[in-house]
Amino acid sequence: MNxxxxxxxxxxxxxxxxxxxxxxxxxxxxxxxxxxxxxxxxQAQKAKQTAGKAQKLARLARRMGRF
Incomplete structure (x- = not known):
């Protein structure tokens, strides 16, 4: 690695x-x-779970956008 x-x-x-x-x-x-x-x-725990789901969906969207 450089x-x-x-x-x-x-x-x-x-x-x-x-x-x-x-x-x-x-x-x-x-x-x-x-x-x-x-x-x-x-409420904070639910917000964290929702944010986690949004991050997963964003990663999936980026992967799907490559094709």
Missing amino acids: ANQIINMLLRMFMRKAVNKGIDMAANRGKSRSEMTPEERD
């Missing part, structure tokens, strides 16, 4: 973590789990 590939790999890893943290923050609306009511926790 230096460019290593830099791209590290950049992708960082961006993936940053995007996932942003999705979690949006699902939790900026609150920690200890600050949430049980209803808010359920």
Whole structure:
């Protein structure tokens, strides 16, 4: 592997973590789990599941777009 590939790999890893943290923050609306009511926790969990499904569908759409 050359230096460019290593830099791209590290950049992708960082961006993936940053995007996932942003999705979690949006699902939790900026609150920690200890600050949430049980209803808010359920809603945050459902929001995370919905975001995960959207990510899977986006990956599938990108794959289908290649053909």
